[in-house]
Amino acid sequence: MNDLMALPLSFLQSLGFVGQLILILLKIVVVFVVTLLHVAYATYWERKVIAHMQLRLGPREVGPYGLFQPFADGIKLFFKEDIIPATSDKPIFYLAPVIFFVSALTSLAVLPFFDGFVVADINVGLLFLLAMSSLGAYGIVMSGWSSGSKYSFLGGLRSASQVISYEISMGLSLVGVMIMSGSLNLSEIVRAQHATVLGIYALPQLLGFFVFMVAMFAETNRLPFDLPEAESELVAGYFTEYSGFRFAMFFLGEYTGMLIMSSTATLCFLGGWTIPGFVTNMLPFLHYVPGIVWFLGKVYCFMFFFYWIRATLPRYRYDQLMAIGWKLLIPIALANIVITGTLKIMGWI
Amino acid sequence: MKNSLITTIFFSEILKGMALTFKTLFVRPVTRRYPKVKPVVAPGYRGLHALAKDENGKMKCVGCGLCGAYCPSQCIHIYTAEGEDNKKIVERYEIDVLRCVFCGFCVEACPFGAISLSEHYEYSNYSRESFYMTKEKLLDNWDKYFPGEKGKRYYQDFWRPMSEDFKAHEGQAMFSKVPDSIKAGGKK
Numbered sequence: 001m002n003d004l005m006a007l008p009l010s011f012l013q014s015l016g017f018v019g020q021l022i023l024i025l026l027k028i029v030v031v032f033v034v035t036l037l038h039v040a041y042a043t044y045w046e047r048k049v050i051a052h053m054q055l056r057l058g059p060r061e062v063g064p065y066g067l068f069q070p071f072a073d074g075i076k077l078f079f080k081e082d083i084i085p086a087t088s089d090k091p092i093f094y095l096a097p098v099i100f101f102v103s104a105l106t107s108l109a110v111l112p113f114f115d116g117f118v119v120a121d122i123n124v125g126l127l128f129l130l131a132m133s134s135l136g137a138y139g140i141v142m143s144g145w146s147s148g149s150k151y152s153f154l155g156g157l158r159s160a161s162q163v164i165s166y167e168i169s170m171g172l173s174l175v176g177v178m179i180m181s182g183s184l185n186l187s188e189i190v191r192a193q194h195a196t197v198l199g200i201y202a203l204p205q206l207l208g209f210f211v212f213m214v215a216m217f218a219e220t221n222r223l224p225f226d227l228p229e230a231e232s233e234l235v236a237g238y239f240t241e242y243s244g245f246r247f248a249m250f251f252l253g254e255y256t257g258m259l260i261m262s263s264t265a266t267l268c269f270l271g272g273w274t275i276p277g278f279v280t281n282m283l284p285f286l287h288y289v290p291g292i293v294w295f296l297g298k299v300y301c302f303m304f305f306f307y308w309i310r311a312t313l314p315r316y317r318y319d320q321l322m323a324i325g326w327k328l329l330i331p332i333a334l335a336n337i338v339i340t341g342t343l344k345i346m347g348w349i
Numbered sequence: 350m351k352n353s354l355i356t357t358i359f360f361s362e363i364l365k366g367m368a369l370t371f372k373t374l375f376v377r378p379v380t381r382r383y384p385k386v387k388p389v390v391a392p393g394y395r396g397l398h399a400l401a402k403d404e405n406g407k408m409k410c411v412g413c414g415l416c417g418a419y420c421p422s423q424c425i426h427i428y429t430a431e432g433e434d435n436k437k438i439v440e441r442y443e444i445d446v447l448r449c450v451f452c453g454f455c456v457e458a459c460p461f462g463a464i465s466l467s468e469h470y471e472y473s474n475y476s477r478e479s480f481y482m483t484k485e486k487l488l489d490n491w492d493k494y495f496p497g498e499k500g501k502r503y504y505q506d507f508w509r510p511m512s513e514d515f516k517a518h519e520g521q522a523m524f525s526k527v528p529d530s531i532k533a534g535g536k537k
Contacts, residue, residue, distance in 0.1 A: 053370045057380045312370045313363065 027119045031108050039255040040070035046307045053311040077251075080244035087148030088241065096146060097242065097249035100139025104256040107132040111263050112187045114273040114291035125186040126178065129264055130171055133219055136257065137163035140221075140228060140238045143250070147241040155237025158318070159221065159228035165325035166218035166225075172333035173211035176340040177201055177268045190272035199276025202269040207336040209269045211329045213305075216261045218325065221254065222306055224313040225321055232315075262302030263295075270298050393507040395451045395466040398444050398482060399490035401500060408488060409463035412439035416455035416464050424448035425455060442484040447477065465503060467494035 044059065044067070051058030059066030084093065110125035112118040122128060137159060144156015178184060180201060181192035193201050202209045218225040229237030239250045266272055273291030280286050316324070381388060390396070401409045417425040424445040432438040455464050467490060474480065482490075495503060 049374065052374050052378060055373060055376060055379045057378045057382070060382070308367060308370060312366045 024119060027117070028109075031113070031119060032105070035105070035108055035256065035259065036252070038259060039252055040074065042255045042259065042303060043073070043251075044070050045303070046310075049304065049307040050311045053308070074248070077248040078245055082244040082246065083241075085148050085241045089146035089148070092142050092146035093241075094246075096139045096143035097239075097246045097253070098139075099142065100136050101249040101253040101256070103132045103135040103139065104253040104260065107260045108256075110186060111260070111267065112190065112272065113295055115187075117292075118187060121185065121187060123183070123185045126174060126184045126189070126264075126268070129186075129260070130167065130174075133170075133257065133260070134163065134167055136253065139250075139253070143242065144228075144238040147238070149241050151234040151236070151240045152238050155228045155230075155234045155240070158230075158234075159238060162218055162221075162225065162227060162321065162325075165322060166215045166329070169211050169325060169329035169333050170215035170219060172330065172337060173208040173215060174268060175333075175337045176205045176208040179337070179340045179344050180205065186267045186272070190267055190274060193271045194274040194277065197278070199274065199278070200269060200271045205269060205336070205340070207332050208340075209265075211333045211336070212265060212269065214324070214329055216265060217306070217309065218321070220257045220261050220306075222258065223310040224316050226315060227318055227321055230315055258303065258306055259299065262299045262306070265302055266295060266298040272298075390468045390470065394468045394470070395453050396468050396470045397466070397472050397490060397494065398446065398449070398455075398487055399465050399467050399494055400442060400484065400487040401463050401465055401495075402488065402491050408439065408484075409461050410439055410442060410459075411461060411463070412437055412442075413460070415458040415460065419454045419458040421452060421454065422448045422450050439484065442487060444482040444487065446472075446480040446482055465491075465495070465500070467503075469494045 047069075048058040048066075059069040062068045062072045084090065107129050109119040110122060110128050112121070140159040140163075141156045144152045144154070144159065147153070177189060181189040183189055183192065193199060196204075198204065217223070221228050227237075228234075229239065231237075234240070239247055242250060271294075273295040275286065275294050403409050412427055412429040414427050414429075417423075417427050426441070426443045426445075427439065428441040429437050430440045451466065453466060456462075456466055469490070472480075491500065
């Protein structure tokens, strides 16, 4: 795969600045299209998995096994009437879903999908991811504020406090990874992981991994932490007043966020596109499997985990959510940093 | 308390729940894909009414009115007239299906096996008139829902008329004779 791409890539690079620009645009188009297709089918698989976990069948009517269901949903949302509440704050109301969706998509730029394939190979990739996921919260807060509805307002407020609480523990949980790899560039983190004996950081960074997993659910507003859109209390939370394509943007943004969080977990804790060295030593033919297969396989596992948790757990109470964030996750993450830092200074890792 | 601390730390309850949902993932779903896959009705199902025809294609009903007399929701209306040779003819035989409770008393009451309940249950409609069954419609139902041997077998197995034999056939849907306990209670 890499050999096939090497020739046109080197040709484009030989064109200088224009070639670089075309190359980046091509990468962006590929990443964008592939991600949106993944998002479309993430909704399908979510419905299928949860349905079967509840002894139901899930979508079956549109196309074979209901495989065209995401497109039917998309077309329906696209042609639906766009209702704007009279009491809403119009410019902010228009802007909020765009901010949410764009910030989710922008994070894709720094994710290395396989060795060397990353749109923007910047040295603060991890920080950029955290920044973008916080920016997405602005979309939620703004939509809640501008809708002119008590449900949206409460959903927005909840989201603001939840994201602030869990952003801290998420950032702290990744500090251990930064200490161990010595870099914030996601490709470098993966390479540093591959160089270790175990090949993944999930085991030496078990505490950090655990904190990240829990914070991941809170960051993406998924069950059991979907307080901002708790349908039994707040109708639909911050996007109660949205319809048609504006709603679809929130929806797509949420699923893109899930994909990005899964990718981040894969890159930082499970070795990204690599598999541990001792596995390839035992089974040498695995060298020929392209890295994207491992990467996507790991991401799908995380996505399945999202669905699995949603099918199993009920929603936490609000004070429980805050207690988990501040009293459990942050102390664990801090302890993890102390332990990892000490070991690093002692030169044991 | 010690036990609860361990369960809290290792999320054993959450893990138990997740094991259950994961197992359920591979269990056959209970969904019935109804309009596409029709359920098989139990034998002796009490569905839409039909008026039986004999071998010559003539209506079996003689207009005695026992079914209407038994009907607890009083939804059977029979109008008879005198025909030639002083014969009784059934002019109108009407069932208001929307009032019917599908108890099957009419079928039990009929001495000739003339009224029957078919296995047909999909007769929803937009108008009330379509649920008002006239004689012609009921005879049509016989042709539609009891084709060939089906009708014969149906009342042989489930609603054998008293005119043929008075012995209850095994598995026959009918009320047994009054138990002695109730009789004794009635005397007091």
